[in-house]
Amino acid sequence: MQLEIVPCRSCPLRELKTFARNSDAQLAFIQALKKQEVNLKRGEQILPEGGRTGELFTLLFGMAFRYRTLRDGRRQILNFLFPGDLIGLQEQIAVNSPHGVESLTDVKLCAFAGENLWELYRQHPRLGYDITWLAAHEEHIVDDNMLSIGRRTAIERIAMLLIHVFKRAEQSGLSSDGSAPFPINQQHIADALGLSLVHTNKTMRRLEKLGLHRIENNRLRLLKAGVLQRMADYFAMPLRARPLI
Amino acid sequence: MQLEIVPCRSCPLRELKTFARNSDAQLAFIQALKKQEVNLKRGEQILPEGGRTGELFTLLFGMAFRYRTLRDGRRQILNFLFPGDLIGLQEQIAVNSPHGVESLTDVKLCAFAGENLWELYRQHPRLGYDITWLAAHEEHIVDDNMLSIGRRTAIERIAMLLIHVFKRAEQSGLSSDGSAPFPINQQHIADALGLSLVHTNKTMRRLEKLGLHRIENNRLRLLKAGVLQRMADYFAMPLRARPLI
DNA sequence: CGGGAAGTTGACGGGTCTCAATGGCCGTGG
C-alpha cells in the first residue's frame, strides 16, 4: 500500500506513444473512479481462481499472467499481462472469476470499484467503447496462443512466445536498449505452451544453439528476429494507439 | 437474400429465456441498425481470414465456427458459434480480420454496418455494455478451449467438446427432445482440439464404446452427462440471461 | 555452509502423428 498516488493525468504510461490520448473530462472521470493504488510482490495472486473480488484493475507497472487449472493441478497459462492491460473484466460478467491472475514481477495496479463500470458506460460512452476494445484485443491474443498450442510444434511455439513477449514489452515501455525484461521461467513457458517442463527445457536449449536469441539476467534479446518470425510463422500486427483506462 | 425480414421485435430468439429483454427504445434502435438479413449455405465463408468486410453480424439461426490457419495450411478452430453470437467484432478493432468464420449449417445472419458501432455506444450505453458482455463471454469460451488443448488428454478434450456443444445448442434453442444438432465432422473436431484426424477418429471410437453419448444422423445425445463431465473435469457455468443485439 | 528453487540431462515409454489403404454413403450421370 503506497501513500502517494500518481494522478492519472501524469501517469507515466500516458507518455508512451502506444496509448491514445484522453480528454481532460475523461481523465477526471477515470481519476474519480480510481479507488486506490496497489503494490504487490512477485508471485502474488491478483485475482483468485474461482473467487470473487468485485474489483477491476489496470496494470500500471510490471508483468503478470492469467491462468486456469484442472482439479488435478494441471495448469494452463492463458496469456501474459503487460502495463495498460485490464484485469478482472470477465469477473464483472461471470459470477465467479473463471481464471486466476498472478504477478510475475513486483507490480503496481490501479484499482477501480467494479460496481462503477456501468456508470462509466453511461457517462462516458467513449470509455465504454475503449473497454470493448481492450476486451477484443485480449481475445485476439488468446486466439494467437490457441493457434500456437493447437497447431505449432514445440520449437515454433517457443519462437512465437519469445517474439510475442518481446513485442509487448516493447510496446508497453518495459524495454530498454534492445532487450526486454523476461521474468518468465521454464515452468511458466511450459504451462503457457501446453508442454512439459522437461521438453520445454530441451527445446529451448535446441533453439538457443541456433543463436537467434539470448536470455541473460532475466532479460530477453532477439538477435535474428526475422528468422524467428519465419520459423514461427508469426507476425504481430501493428496496432493503432490503444486505449488506457 | 431473403425478401421478408423479421422485425427484431418478433425475433424468435427473443422468446428464449436465455436472452435478456430489451426496452422498446433499444429494440427500435437495433432495428434501425439492421442493414439486411443474409442467408448462407453450409460451408460458406461468413468472414474471410485476413480480409475486411466492415460488417458486423449476429448469428440468428444455425451454427458456424471461427478459425485461423498457418501458412502451410494447419488450421485451428477457435470456437463454435451459436444463435445470438456476434460475428466480426474483432474486425472493428484490428484493421484486418485476424480470423475467418465459416458456416457449419445453413445460417441466417443479421447484418449491421460496422461504422455505426460507435453510434450505438453513444446513443445507448446499455447496448455498448452488452457488447462488452458478449466479447468477454466469447473470450471465456476461448479460455476454456485453450485449457483443453493445452492440458487435457485427447479423450478428455473430446468429452469436453461434446458437453460444450450440447449445452450451447440447448441454450440457443437448437435442441429438441434431448438431442442437439451436431453438424461437426471429425476433421472439425480434430482442428478444434489440436489433434490429428486419425487420432481423433480412434479416440472417438474408444469413447463411443463407453456408451456415454451417441451421435446419429448428425444429432448428439448425452447418455451419461455426469460421467462425461467428471471425465473432462468440465462444468459449464450457469449464465444469467445474456444480451442479444 | 545448508537448503530450496530453477535449470539440465539421460533413459524409457507412450500418446499422438503420418502414411496408406479400405469401406460406407450419397448424389450424379450414363
Place this chain on the structure above:
DNA sequence: CCACGGCCATTGAGACCCGTCAACTTCCCG
C-alpha cells in the same frame, strides 16, 4: 438400374514427438 466419384469414417503399421521418472548441477540467499 448401375457405375462412378467425392466426402467422410475407419483401421493398421510404423515412426517420432513429447511426457514421465529420476538424478544431478547451478545459482541464490539466508
